[in-house]
Amino acid sequence: MTPPMIELKNVKKSFGNNIVLQDINLKIAKGQSLVIIGGSGSGKSVMLKCLLGLMAPDSGQLLISGKDIAKISASDRKQVLKKIGMLFQSAALFDSLKVWQNVAFGLIQGQGLDKITAKKIALEKLRRVGLSPDVAELSPAELSGGMQKRVGLARAIATEPEIIFFDEPTTGLDPIMADVINDLIVECVQDLGATTLTITHDMASARKIADRIAMLYEGRIIWEGAKTHINNSGNAYVDQFIHGNAQGPIQMDTAKS
Amino acid sequence: MINPLAIIGRTILDGLGELGRLFRFAAIATSHIVRPPIYWRLIGQQMWLIGYNSLPVVGLTALFTGAALAQQIFVGGSRFNAESVVPGVVVIAIVRELGPVLGGLMVAGRVSSAMAAELGTMRVTEQIDALVTLSTDPFKYLVAPRLVAAVFTLPLLVLVANVIGVLGGFLIGTERLGLNGATYLQVTAEFLEAADIYSSLVKAAVFGFFIALMGSYHGYNSRGGAQGVGKATTNAVVSAFIAILFTNLIITVIVFGVTG
Numbered sequence: 451m452t453p454p455m456i457e458l459k460n461v462k463k464s465f466g467n468n469i470v471l472q473d474i475n476l477k478i479a480k481g482q483s484l485v486i487i488g489g490s491g492s493g494k495s496v497m498l499k500c501l502l503g504l505m506a507p508d509s510g511q512l513l514i515s516g517k518d519i520a521k522i523s524a525s526d527r528k529q530v531l532k533k534i535g536m537l538f539q540s541a542a543l544f545d546s547l548k549v550w551q552n553v554a555f556g557l558i559q560g561q562g563l564d565k566i567t568a569k570k571i572a573l574e575k576l577r578r579v580g581l582s583p584d585v586a587e588l589s590p591a592e593l594s595g596g597m598q599k600r601v602g603l604a605r606a607i608a609t610e611p612e613i614i615f616f617d618e619p620t621t622g623l624d625p626i627m628a629d630v631i632n633d634l635i636v637e638c639v640q641d642l643g644a645t646t647l648t649i650t651h652d653m654a655s656a657r658k659i660a661d662r663i664a665m666l667y668e669g670r671i672i673w674e675g676a677k678t679h680i681n682n683s684g685n686a687y688v689d690q691f692i693h694g695n696a697q698g699p700i701q702m703d704t705a706k707s
Numbered sequence: 708m709i710n711p712l713a714i715i716g717r718t719i720l721d722g723l724g725e726l727g728r729l730f731r732f733a734a735i736a737t738s739h740i741v742r743p744p745i746y747w748r749l750i751g752q753q754m755w756l757i758g759y760n761s762l763p764v765v766g767l768t769a770l771f772t773g774a775a776l777a778q779q780i781f782v783g784g785s786r787f788n789a790e791s792v793v794p795g796v797v798v799i800a801i802v803r804e805l806g807p808v809l810g811g812l813m814v815a816g817r818v819s820s821a822m823a824a825e826l827g828t829m830r831v832t833e834q835i836d837a838l839v840t841l842s843t844d845p846f847k848y849l850v851a852p853r854l855v856a857a858v859f860t861l862p863l864l865v866l867v868a869n870v871i872g873v874l875g876g877f878l879i880g881t882e883r884l885g886l887n888g889a890t891y892l893q894v895t896a897e898f899l900e901a902a903d904i905y906s907s908l909v910k911a912a913v914f915g916f917f918i919a920l921m922g923s924y925h926g927y928n929s930r931g932g933a934q935g936v937g938k939a940t941t942n943a944v945v946s947a948f949i950a951i952l953f954t955n956l957i958i959t960v961i962v963f964g965v966t967g
């Protein structure tokens with residue numbers, strides 16, 4: 451049995467008195483696409499940041515191809531990160547660089563490619579996400595939100611990573627643009643055969659991207675199953691979330707921001 | 708019951724903790740300055756941003772200060788029929804203290820704030836996280852080039868400030884106060900010593916380090932959206948000011964405290 455590509459064991463993380471992750475356990479097999487759903491502020495982004503080594507968990511293990519990202523040396527972590535692409539919630543494009551330089555960044559800085567080759571690949575990746583070469587010369591501030599997400603996607607896939615993380619890929623987009631991004635994600639992931647972890651609160655997006663879906667609530671994974679089972683999960687929390695009901699076991703703490 | 712001692716103790720501990728974090732940040736950043744890869748292009752870009760764009764404000768500050776200084780020394784000196792000391796006192800005051808300090812403060816106002824705002828925005832928009840995921844160390848890519856650029860650019864700026872400051876004194880001395888131009892320059896040259904210039908440039912380099920350090924530190928660690936970035940910007944300028952004035956005192960005491 452091959453070990454899972456990504457595995458989280460008993461991961462805990464809190465900020466002061468605010469316990470964000472209580473006890474997270476997850477496995478993602480190679481080539482699989484897992485989508486984690488959960489409300490705003492439930493700790494989805496914190497979990498991803500722990501997985502990228504950007505934040506240290508209080509305890510537990512975060513294994514990527516068997517290596518604990520929080521415990522390995524800085525140079526080993528750099529090697530692991532080279533296998534990972536990440537699309538940030540806000541796209542996080544470098545606004546001091548042109549669009550193509552953003553996409554080529556990992557190729558030039560991480561893989562040491564020369565500028566001309568890297569630009570050629572960057573233009574090809576931009577075309578892959580439906581952006582023309584004239585967009586490549588613009589600065590990110592000149593792009594709409596949807597276009598920024600596409601550039602972020604192109605940057606995430608530029609180095610052809612084995613693993614890709616998506617942090618709320620469709621948040622802030624209109625439904626049609628959101629669907630375009632979902633399609634692009636599905637296509638790009640299929641091209642690469644990548645293992646992916648997506649976090650979102652957009653059910654339409656989850657249904658489109660996922661092989662499996664897990665739900666994060668109060669710092670734990672309270673349900674996990676194949677996408678096809680989400681409608682009859684038998685879990686009241688999941689039912690409330692996917693139908694977007696105000697009534698149900700999940701109480702919105704409206705006093706808390 | 709609030710125990711005042713507890714409050715004082717907590718404040719001191721918080722301050723020491725902050726100082727420790729700043730020191731750690733400075734140590735990490737400095738270690739990246741010498742380890743490859745070194746981003747020469749970014750260093751050049753920062754030198755241009757810090758140096759060229761600061762020239763007008765630094766030049767004007769020096770010009771007006773040198774002129775005002777000459778006027779005051781003339782008024783004070785004339786009570787003892789000692790108007791001839793004007794060039795000597797102006798050049799010493801400008802080169803030893805006012806050139807580096809005022810130059811440093813003006814650049815800190817411009818540059819520490821700009822760095823804190825830029826890095827702070829990059830932090831809250833996840834651009835710094837994105838750098839890490841693209842196999843790039845933010846200390847090496849963002850902080851080290853700013854430190855190097857500021858350390859090398861500030862001495863150049865202060866050199867210009869010194870010359871323009873003396874020029875300000877010269878202009879008001881010869882045009883308004885009736886001093887002889889040739890004598891003015893001769894006295895200036897006689898009073899100025901090599902140690903004055905060296906100490907001026909060393910101060911400038913040290914101030915440059917703190918300007919970039921405070922801008923980077925507060926920007927890099929900012930959190931909490933636009934408000935957090937605003938706070939980082941203010942803190943960067945205030946702490947750079949304090950660092951400049953304090954290290955200036957230390958260097959002055961070390962260099963000039965013994966010889967008098």
Ligand SMILES: Nc1ncnc2c1ncn2[C@@H]1O[C@H](COP(=O)(O)OP(=O)(O)O)[C@@H](O)[C@H]1O
Nearest residue numbers: 465468470488489490491492493494495496497
């Ligand atoms: N750097 C941080 N410092 C303190 N608290 C944080 C930090 N990052 C996130 N949090 C807190 O963790 C909780 C989860 O945040 P997040 O993971 O961003 O939620 P989401 O599920 O919407 O992505 C929130 O309560 C947030 O305030």
Ligand SMILES: [Mg+2]
Nearest residue numbers: 494495539618
């Ligand atoms: Mg989030």
